[in-house]
Amino acid sequence: MTSPERRFVISLGCPDATGIVARIGAFIADAGGWIVEAGYHTDPDTGWFFTRQEIRADSLPFDVDELRRRFSSVAEELGSRTSWRVWDTAQRRRVVILASKEGHCLHDLLGRIGSGELDVDLGAVISNHERLGPITRAHGVPFHHVPFPSDPEGKSAAFEQVRELAEKHDPHAIVLARFMQVLPPDLCERWLGRAINIHHSFLPSFAGARPYHQAYERGVKLVGATCHYVTAELDAGPIVEQDVMRVDHADAVPDMVRKGRDLEKLVLARGLRWHLEDRVLVYGKRTVVF
Amino acid sequence: MTSPERRFVISLGCPDATGIVARIGAFIADAGGWIVEAGYHTDPDTGWFFTRQEIRADSLPFDVDELRRRFSSVAEELGSRTSWRVWDTAQRRRVVILASKEGHCLHDLLGRIGSGELDVDLGAVISNHERLGPITRAHGVPFHHVPFPSDPEGKSAAFEQVRELAEKHDPHAIVLARFMQVLPPDLCERWLGRAINIHHSFLPSFAGARPYHQAYERGVKLVGATCHYVTAELDAGPIVEQDVMRVDHADAVPDMVRKGRDLEKLVLARGLRWHLEDRVLVYGKRTVVF
């Protein structure tokens, strides 16, 4: 995303076998492709192979659609019908953010977008509270307030409204930036692999509500944050990134909350960047992050 | 600053001797003071003693001026004529930020102030470029553009203008948030202990210009950032906070720059918080951070 030069990025998962590297390498070399970054991984448990390759766009004599068309035969040959993607870095990523009252993650993402560090199209911020409207609009981003009633029907209708507002942008990522509402299972399913959440604990410890309180009561010496894909099982989706920060006995819950915010911002920003750069390949509950 | 309750904070440095803890403890106890946080340190090399104490304001039968008046005799008794301070957390800190074109540190501080995490009066942002004006004003903060010509006289006049604009706010902290201009010696002297800078390296390595380039050329495996008080000797002032981040051979200079921004933001924000909470006591080139 900060690449000064345009690149085509191939990501693929397929059953492991001898000669995959050579097959893909030959495909790229035959087209004159200049590989500027390449990652490979074999998972011995599942016998699955993963790769991600960045090719200089100007080294290829055709455009990304043609690359996609040609590569589809290679992928099929390798037994990967659906688990491959080709991305042209010149095609900007579209993002929608869901937020609530807590603004630190939103402020951080807006700052990264505003300073050009995160070069994406932020289509909208949707929130169940008004509070973050002014700062969102000050960044020139549309803000939608969707109140969430506490009754199931009202909530269901609110989620339907969120869905519509979000999907209008055909987003590559729907970011739950401390959204505080549990997505209904059908939305989890619908947005699988695109809805990305930040949870304020080092999962699997302290899933669910009030993780800093849980951490305080258990007396841990580090608190953490986890960026993960949203699945129907709460806080149990594939983990993209995690980090921790030291606390000690002098840190009461409000101190943990304050310190933890910096973690949440960093971990979410890193996870989101990797997701948008097609660096994350999911298999089961695990992720390869190239 | 995030303390829910009002506190009086005493900070003191004095020659070490037997009975200092008892003397201060008795002074506070005699007034009925409830100590909620206390730090002590003796530096064996210099024979100097340091302490910082947070007292619940509502546990004392008098206000902060009276506390200051009474404590001054204790401080004098202990041989500390000038190196002590008393701060009432209800008195909000005043801050001025100097910036240039790079916005990440400014965005971060504005976000922290906007979300209420950093509860200060930001009087003004002063910059030698226009670029950060809109976002500053969107946060409701006055922005002053002071162009810096390259000739010595022009530069000198520009600094004089910066000085006037900054001092109008009688700031507790003048934050050089990637300001990129070297303060003249007289301003360093004048703002000693109040001008706080973020340098994008793990000092003393890579002082001066283009530290990420220097780091890249040396082939280090971690890059860092340093928050320090500004002194006349470039990048050599007392260090308040530092941190590092892992890089590897795949990280070219632009990657270091991008990753390093997160470090700079965090390290500056932590250092500034500690400075404003009167947690930092300087002695020579070293600091005690309670």
Add this chain to the structure above:
Amino acid sequence: MTSPERRFVISLGCPDATGIVARIGAFIADAGGWIVEAGYHTDPDTGWFFTRQEIRADSLPFDVDELRRRFSSVAEELGSRTSWRVWDTAQRRRVVILASKEGHCLHDLLGRIGSGELDVDLGAVISNHERLGPITRAHGVPFHHVPFPSDPEGKSAAFEQVRELAEKHDPHAIVLARFMQVLPPDLCERWLGRAINIHHSFLPSFAGARPYHQAYERGVKLVGATCHYVTAELDAGPIVEQDVMRVDHADAVPDMVRKGRDLEKLVLARGLRWHLEDRVLVYGKRTVVF
């Protein structure tokens, strides 16, 4: 323990009240005591106060027994009948280690003792396997092999033998250095506050058996280690120290095991040092570590 000079160390927990710091400070000052390190903490939830003070032994006109006698009235006055201790750093700590087949923690502790870094009397190493006998004896430390049968009676008798062998040394710490046997409840009770364990995960995640396998299956991005006091509830005792280390998709379980060993060694060594230096005060499931 590495202090070049002899010190008397007071640790105390008591109900919080105004004037405790002054009371203890006056007690020490009246005796001419020179405080070289002091820590204070108030837990707002429980209303309990904690302190630890290091006093230069040569600054007091009496020995440690007299200090203990005199301080007992202060402690009683402050409502702390049993939760205070006075330690003379000239009295070397006695340690017993329980090990099994995995040698890395034992090797590490023997190395620290052998190089003088950890200045303790290691009375014995007790193991349910022979394997670590030679290296233990090469360090001049008695090694006892106590086989653990799988039947309950045999196991019970084995634990009785371990108890006798350990208690002969009247140890300040019984270190479970990857002992792999679950202490029976009566022994947990008997050794409460002295039995210290290293668990190879970032608790409370992955308690119980095969934590690295659990971590691998969950796909976490960091693995950890936890040093905690042993209680009857498995892996749920008060935590003394924790740390983590980054892993990625390329790390299979054996890599996690290998990398994790370094963590286990460090975390156990730090936790043990703090325990032996009387820096750890337990309250409920939490610890203050001064």
Add this chain to the structure above:
Amino acid sequence: MTSPERRFVISLGCPDATGIVARIGAFIADAGGWIVEAGYHTDPDTGWFFTRQEIRADSLPFDVDELRRRFSSVAEELGSRTSWRVWDTAQRRRVVILASKEGHCLHDLLGRIGSGELDVDLGAVISNHERLGPITRAHGVPFHHVPFPSDPEGKSAAFEQVRELAEKHDPHAIVLARFMQVLPPDLCERWLGRAINIHHSFLPSFAGARPYHQAYERGVKLVGATCHYVTAELDAGPIVEQDVMRVDHADAVPDMVRKGRDLEKLVLARGLRWHLEDRVLVYGKRTVVF
């Protein structure tokens, strides 16, 4: 080294060009080779390409000598006459350690070798002091005491003796485990790429003598350790690994020394492992670590 299965490891540096990955991939695939780990890196500044590949030995129909013979044509084709290597993990690495009086790094390496974590042939420990003889011999390793006089001739003769003792083992690594003597230029040249040192600072800060004292005086908030190849310029060789650890105002020099030991042990052990596993490729002052 902890690989359960035998592998052949190819490391190569060559001028970057289109098709290298395909060329090497085809070579391996044509022989039926099963790649279990692969790393690639292109350095844009120097236009140099680097790769390291691990192939399951039992997937190839020939032995390592034949692999080396065949690969040499590929390497030549790619313009890499001398900067490639093929290693058979079944061929154990030979190591010689140079030590002085400080035992922590030696204890640590002996422990890792003794517990089987580091599966190497430790041919000898050579020291200018007697102190570490007993523990070395207790591990069944030959120990040579070579006294170092202070006069140049005596020192020169001592180095000649060290050279002979070391080279008798034809070592893949000569480890300066806090050796404290500066290797003469001719020995640096002779052992280039094999002599590996641990320096107790975060280089390039605090090169030379007494780095912890330098760090203390500068008032840094983190101390570090650096594992690097030895070159004629003191503490300026290519860096293999670095790490840091937080210190604060309460840490005097002896505390830094004590805490730093853990860093030195870890950083040296990691650097040595990577070197022995042929993961480190040097170019200029920089290293690729796969």
